[in-house]
Amino acid sequence: DAGVIQSPRHEVTEMGQEVTLRCKPISGHDYLFWYRQTMMRGLELLIYFNNNVPIDDSGMPEDRFSAKMPNASFSTLKIQPSEPRDSAVYFCASSLTLRDSPLHFGNGTRLTVT
């Protein structure tokens, strides 16, 4: 399996622009997670899905952030409008189950908002 695939690897955008990050989980994994990693706050869970349904989005920082999972093989994280403080590395991860199976992470998207 190719693992969790994220795109783009790097994204540079100007403040106010819309940003869309993409993720393809490992086939057969029922759970998908979006994380944000910054120096100040470390790794934070933003939202997770089970069978394409959002279960807990309490980590989403603001209404400017939204995530969707239209099917089992694709998810997006959208920021609209983007702000400089959104600059971070965003990770997507998937797992077969919530318990007793490890998280498999993608390579992340480094977002820079100028």
Add this chain to the structure above:
Amino acid sequence: AQTVTQSQPEMSVQEAETVTLSCTYDTSESDYYLFWYKQPPSRQMILVIRQEAYKQQNATENRFSVNFQKAAKSFSLKISDSQLGDAAMYFCAYSLPNFGNEKLTFGTGTRLTIIP
């Protein structure tokens, strides 16, 4: 709330030597899981090793082993015969068994440098 503390922001070790990375955690629970994740320059987080708190035996995975001291709430990672490919950020993490992956708490990480 559970917290995970990694007190060593950076560590270095000579190639082929052994290094130990420290992790302490704070919890009032008796059953939980502990993990070590590796993040190499490629950025991908990779699970290195996992320990279940109810198991007294320390987990091992090839050159990686842990020293789990439940009473002291300590969970250190030992890397034996260090290799250049071990250079990475290492994150300690904790979760409750009733929750799993959706409640992982990560430490702030330790950057490990391997000296050739």
